[in-house]
Amino acid sequence: MSLFRFNYRHMANTLSLYRTVKRLGIPDERIILMLADDMACNARNKYPAQVFNNENHKLNLYGDNVEVDYRGYEVTVENFLRVLTGRHENAVPRSKRLLSDEGSHILLYMTGHGGDEFLKFQDSEELQSHDLADAVKQMKEKRRFKELLIMVDTCQAATLFSQLQSPGVLTIGSSMKGENSYSHHLDSDVGVSVVDRFTFYTLGFFERLNMYNNDSLISLFSSYNPSMLMSTAYYRTDLYQRHLEEVPVTNFFGSVMEMIHTDSAYSLLSRKESFRVEIKMSADKSVPDKKRLMDNPSRLDQISELNIEDQHGALKRIWSTIQKEMEKVEDVDAFVSYGLVLIVPLLTVSMWLTW
Amino acid sequence: MEPKEQSKEKKEKLWFWNWVIASVIFRLVLIYFPKNLNLASRPEVSTPLTSLRRLAEGYWLKQLSMSPYAGSMYHGSPLLLSLLGPLTVKRIEGQPDHLLCSLVFVIADIVNAMLIRATGQNLQMEYTRSLKLLDHVKLSEKPEIIPSGDIAALVYLWNPFTIVACVGLSTSPIENLAIILSLYGACKRQAPLAAFGWVIATHLSLYPAILIIPMILLLGYGTDTPPRKLFLQRRNVEVGDNPPNDRCCEREEVVHRSEVPHVFSWRPVIHFFCWTSLWSVYVLVLCGISVKQYGGLWELFKRTYGFMLTVQDLSPNIGVLWYFFAEVFDFFRNFFLIVFHGNILFMMLPLAIRLKHRPCFLAFVYIAISSMLKSYPSVGDSALYLGLLGLFVNELADMQFSFFLFCGYVGVSLLSPVMHNLWIWRGTGNANFYFATAMAYACLQIILVVESVSAMLNHDRKLRKPLTELQDGKN
Numbered sequence: 001m002s003l004f005r006f007n008y009r010h011m012a013n014t015l016s017l018y019r020t021v022k023r024l025g026i027p028d029e030r031i032i033l034m035l036a037d038d039m040a041c042n043a044r045n046k047y048p049a050q051v052f053n054n055e056n057h058k059l060n061l062y063g064d065n066v067e068v069d070y071r072g073y074e075v076t077v078e079n080f081l082r083v084l085t086g087r088h089e090n091a092v093p094r095s096k097r098l099l100s101d102e103g104s105h106i107l108l109y110m111t112g113h114g115g116d117e118f119l120k121f122q123d124s125e126e127l128q129s130h131d132l133a134d135a136v137k138q139m140k141e142k143r144r145f146k147e148l149l150i151m152v153d154t155c156q157a158a159t160l161f162s163q164l165q166s167p168g169v170l171t172i173g174s175s176m177k178g179e180n181s182y183s184h185h186l187d188s189d190v191g192v193s194v195v196d197r198f199t200f201y202t203l204g205f206f207e208r209l210n211m212y213n214n215d216s217l218i219s220l221f222s223s224y225n226p227s228m229l230m231s232t233a234y235y236r237t238d239l240y241q242r243h244l245e246e247v248p249v250t251n252f253f254g255s256v257m258e259m260i261h262t263d264s265a266y267s268l269l270s271r272k273e274s275f276r277v278e279i280k281m282s283a284d285k286s287v288p289d290k291k292r293l294m295d296n297p298s299r300l301d302q303i304s305e306l307n308i309e310d311q312h313g314a315l316k317r318i319w320s321t322i323q324k325e326m327e328k329v330e331d332v333d334a335f336v337s338y339g340l341v342l343i344v345p346l347l348t349v350s351m352w353l354t355w
Numbered sequence: 356m357e358p359k360e361q362s363k364e365k366k367e368k369l370w371f372w373n374w375v376i377a378s379v380i381f382r383l384v385l386i387y388f389p390k391n392l393n394l395a396s397r398p399e400v401s402t403p404l405t406s407l408r409r410l411a412e413g414y415w416l417k418q419l420s421m422s423p424y425a426g427s428m429y430h431g432s433p434l435l436l437s438l439l440g441p442l443t444v445k446r447i448e449g450q451p452d453h454l455l456c457s458l459v460f461v462i463a464d465i466v467n468a469m470l471i472r473a474t475g476q477n478l479q480m481e482y483t484r485s486l487k488l489l490d491h492v493k494l495s496e497k498p499e500i501i502p503s504g505d506i507a508a509l510v511y512l513w514n515p516f517t518i519v520a521c522v523g524l525s526t527s528p529i530e531n532l533a534i535i536l537s538l539y540g541a542c543k544r545q546a547p548l549a550a551f552g553w554v555i556a557t558h559l560s561l562y563p564a565i566l567i568i569p570m571i572l573l574l575g576y577g578t579d580t581p582p583r584k585l586f587l588q589r590r591n592v593e594v595g596d597n598p599p600n601d602r603c604c605e606r607e608e609v610v611h612r613s614e615v616p617h618v619f620s621w622r623p624v625i626h627f628f629c630w631t632s633l634w635s636v637y638v639l640v641l642c643g644i645s646v647k648q649y650g651g652l653w654e655l656f657k658r659t660y661g662f663m664l665t666v667q668d669l670s671p672n673i674g675v676l677w678y679f680f681a682e683v684f685d686f687f688r689n690f691f692l693i694v695f696h697g698n699i700l701f702m703m704l705p706l707a708i709r710l711k712h713r714p715c716f717l718a719f720v721y722i723a724i725s726s727m728l729k730s731y732p733s734v735g736d737s738a739l740y741l742g743l744l745g746l747f748v749n750e751l752a753d754m755q756f757s758f759f760l761f762c763g764y765v766g767v768s769l770l771s772p773v774m775h776n777l778w779i780w781r782g783t784g785n786a787n788f789y790f791a792t793a794m795a796y797a798c799l800q801i802i803l804v805v806e807s808v809s810a811m812l813n814h815d816r817k818l819r820k821p822l823t824e825l826q827d828g829k830n
Contacts (some may be wrong), residue, residue: 322640329644336437339641343551346637350547354626 008192011052013111013199015061024254028067037071053195055187084135102143107252114154133163140166149252153198155180158234170240174198175231218244378512385522402731414440422649424658433645463528470510470664485580511742521733527735541573550630563784564727572714574623579713637674674732700798727800754810763799
């Protein structure tokens with residue numbers, strides 16, 4: 001959110017968290033990245049197209065697959081609020097929209113310069129805490145999230161979410177009112193500080209995790225040492241119903257989807273085989289999978305018709321036998337051609353009969 | 356006298372067959388022109404229902420295991436797809452595209468002409484028989500009766516509309532074949548053939564369903580005869596002649612005289628209905644198997660009959676519905692659909708009542724009305740009823756405005772492509788230009804129908820005059 005070279009660390013913060021979150025499984029289409037983005041290709045950057053968050057330069061954050069959605073002059077308070085509330089112009093592409101619904105877990109990470117109840121945008125605008133609270137309230141009204149984690153790394157960060165009242169929101173800030181947040185270290189090669197303390201320790205926590213760890217949020221929040229941070233990391237849990245011990249960090253920072261493993265194959269073109277496979281499935285399993293039921297309602301109708309045969313009349317039985325015979329026909333084209341060819345002798349025979 | 360008559364007959368037959376062969380050669384010559392003279396792209400010739408290009412697309416989709424109705428290109432019968440589909444794909448080196456399909460359409464046209472000729476001969480035979488029963492004076496006055504079957508067949512073959520529909524790769528020759536087959540079967544009192552023709556015609560394009568009434572009348576009463584009243588009058592006159600002395604003889608004579616087909620015989624009609632149901636079940640089963648993978652029969656009906664009835668495609672054609680439905684509000688769309696289709700249905704009953712003694716002519720009038728008011732008309736439909744018009748040349752000899760109609764048809768068929776070009780290709784005209792020709796065409800068709808019906812009724816009145824004179828003379 002910050003222009004100018006001496007705000008290098010803000011871009012590094014965001015890109016590091018972006019990389020972590022992608023590593024833990026969230027794809028680019030579900031990330032909206034807003035950066036001032038004037039650092040990597042800045043004339044004064046000694047390492048062009050490279051952004052580091054550590055003086056050992058081990059990790060280039062500005063690698064091959066960084067997808068920035070809003071850059072430069074597009075990073076404004078208005079656009080930020082539009083992204084949150086989803087109230088875009090018609091021409092805005094899908095990649096720039098927050099396409100969430102009532103089951104989504106959203107992580108909102110903001111870093112830059114901030115103060116008492118505000119966050120600076122591009123050195124010319126500010127986002128105030130009640131603006132943020134309003135936007136979150138709108139989001140809740142429009143059911144755009146189920147759980148929201150707001151992480152803020154600025155000076156006096158905790159004031160930014162003091163006005164929030166919507167349920168389902170968990171917030172953590174790097175410093176309390178009256179405190180500053182500090183950068184971690186200075187990279188003498190690049191010439192500026194490359195990372196902030198809060199983000200540095202957050203990244204340190206996540207580096208030892210992978211997608212399948214289920215460390216809880218409370219372990220993350222209690223890992224912040226005030227003496228190392230030189231500020232108090234304050235978090236609000238009054239709006240969040242679940243216990244932090246039970247919530248894994250991958251709830252917000254990663255993407256682990258619940259998968260139901262099924263054995264049968266899903267064939268698209270060869271419909272003939274699929275019918276046979278499904279017969280076997282329904283014979284084996286006593287309780288068929290929900291998905292199976294959706295795929296072949298016609299077969300279910302047939303089975304149900306066979307079961308309640310006695311109740312309906314003879315006409316239904318005849319119709320069901322006709323349908324069964326029709327289902328059995330495998331080579332449709334040959335059958336239809338034979339049928340068409342058969343018309344001619346049938347016609348001549350019938351005419352001869354009624355002569 | 357005998358050899359002279361025989362040679363005259365031979366000459367007439369030769370003349371007829373020469374013209375038939377000439378028309379076939381003409382069609383083949385036109386087929387070999389490059390790209391079928393671009394006739395297939397004319398909106399007057401190929402509509403969304405009859406275009407062969409759409410059939411080829413539907414067949415290609417089916418080969419890819421997709422529903423042939425996906426993409427809303429093909430809206431016809433799946434049986435036609437199985438029949439003509441493989442022919443659209445076969446290509447022979449050095450021959451024009453779609454040669455096999457064109458040959459199929461040429462063969463269909465020839466069969467149509469032969470069936471029309473047979474129907475005409477049958478009609479004429481029955482008509483002269485019924486006139487003889489009337490012992491009519493007029494019969495002796497007019498020795499030269501034009502062979503209406505031959506004339507009608509030649510009119511059908513040499514009608515520019517038919518040639519254009521055949522060469523322009525539209526499936527209307529096959530639809531016309533089904534309709535003419537049903538008419539022929541009904542005239543010959545062959546219930547299975549008539550039922551088959553009617554079922555196939557309705558299956559291919561929905562509108563021939565209204566021909567059920569002429570079918571029933573043809574099978575029940577027989578072919579066209581003068582009105583019943585004349586026979587009753589004739590019988591009265593005959594009875595009045597003979598003095599009432601020998602009662603038993605008189606009764607025999609009366610019985611003998613009234614052996615005219617007034618009585619509605621139910622047996623052929625019931626046979627017809629049985630065969631209709633048999634053929635419909637057969638066709639439905641075949642269609643059901645064809646489309647069972649793609650949604651079943653309901654989907655089929657929605658895509659074919661639903662498409663025809665709801666007029667979903669508003670591309671310009673020679674009819675009047677597209678212009679109207681392009682500007683009607685959605686709220687009133689269903690109402691106007693009902694109005695337009697009801698327009699065809701309203702006219703069925705009065706015409707049936709008035710023309711029940713002439714079921715073949717009634718069929719012609721129905722076909723003319725439906726080709727005017729159907730959702731996607733083309734010149735192939737006009738080809739059919741203009742051909743059938745030739746069957747009634749003897750009765751319609753005194754039709755008014757015949758020259759005006761002829762000039763009108765020629766004018767519309769020349770101006771319509773010009774207006775289309777002005778509108779679409781040059782951009783100097785607009786839709787009103789093209790719709791004006793379509794409206795003129797509809798007016799001409801209306802005038803044709805009205806004038807032909809009034810000419811036929813006048814003819815019937817003229818038949819009645821000598822009999823009334825006879826009766827007055829007696830009285």
